[in-house]
């Protein structure tokens with residue numbers, strides 16, 4: 001009698017986040033058995049993966065959740081022993097750059113030491129799992145060359161960037177020292193309608209949708225001149241998976257190759273809403289005005305960082321040539337996708353409030 005091969009098993013940390021939800025969706029569609037590690041909370045938000053937890057959400061794979069924490073090595077060992085994953089995707093982190101200035105030690109613990117604990121646990125258990133580390137373009141910080149590629153030196157500008165650089169080097173070192181299949185995906189900013197609303201893109205699209213519906217007057221922002229290479233999160237998770245399917249483990253940059261300012265992002269959003277912005281004033285006095293004279297955007301010092309990453313622009317040629325990876329969503333499409341989603345969300349909430 002023929003037996004169908006057992007499904008591949010993946011362990012995903014950070015499964016409740018934007019990236020985790022896209023990755024889980026993709027792996028389930030590929031027939032994986034997905035194990036998501038979640039922290040114990042009195043009210044953990046599962047909204048991004050709820051549709052995957054519902055029975056029958058995926059024809060093939062199955063999603064299981066296990067409690068664990070990147071700060072608790074015992075929990076990692078226990079989960080790895082139980083799941084014996086073919087692939088481990090470390091997407092969990094204290095991922096907010098601004099917050100990392102307020103919580104430097106905590107950030108170093110979760111974002112820096114966390115991946116080291118996972119790597120050491122894999123080595124300790126002698127598991128053949130392939131390991132993906134969500135590395136960040138924040139490591140380039142005060143950029144030493146443009147565009148940034150796999151050979152660009154790091155110059156982190158935040159506790160978060162330093163913690164990610166520490167994890168990057170450990171991932172590499174475990175590969176070289178112990179022969180682990182461990183890789184870094186050096187991912188530039190990647191967004192989606194599932195992006196947390198403290199990150200600037202989602203903050204802007206949510207606020208714009210609320211302003212459009214008269215639920216908010218103004219949007220407060222920090223540095224409008226910061227430039228980022230913004231892509232679609234789903235594409236980056238496809239890249240993460242591709243990296244673990246390659247014959248040889250290696251590190252890759254994932255980016256679109258385009259850089260845009262926060263100011264441009266705002267301009268496109270409000271232009272799409274038929275309220276093109278004109279800018280007035282300078283520095284902290286700067287504001288963005290609607291055609292009818294209303295103030296739509298105001299600068300606030302509270303959103304500035306003690307040290308800033310002024311510009312990021314990635315070069316993903318290596319991933320394109322060796323993995324065949326390329327982004328499928330353009331910058332304009334990304335902005336439209338996020339805005340359309342938030343307009344619908346705000347409309348739905350407003351309709352619900354009317355009924356209540």
Ligand SMILES: Nc1nc2c(ncn2[C@@H]2O[C@H](COP(=O)(O)OP(=O)(O)O[C@H]3O[C@H](CO)[C@@H](O)[C@H](O)[C@@H]3O)[C@@H](O)[C@H]2O)c(=O)[nH]1
Pocket residue numbers: 095096097098135136137138187188189190198199200201203220221222223224226227228262303304305308309312
């Ligand atoms: N969050 C935020 N950022 C603002 C604001 N106003 C201006 N900015 C600027 O917008 C830029 C982007 O900020 P974020 O969206 O918070 O993302 P990030 O700091 O670039 O970090 C993200 O990308 C990294 C990859 O490069 C990720 O590693 C990290 O976890 C995060 O997702 C920064 O230069 C920030 O100063 C604001 O009100 N809020």
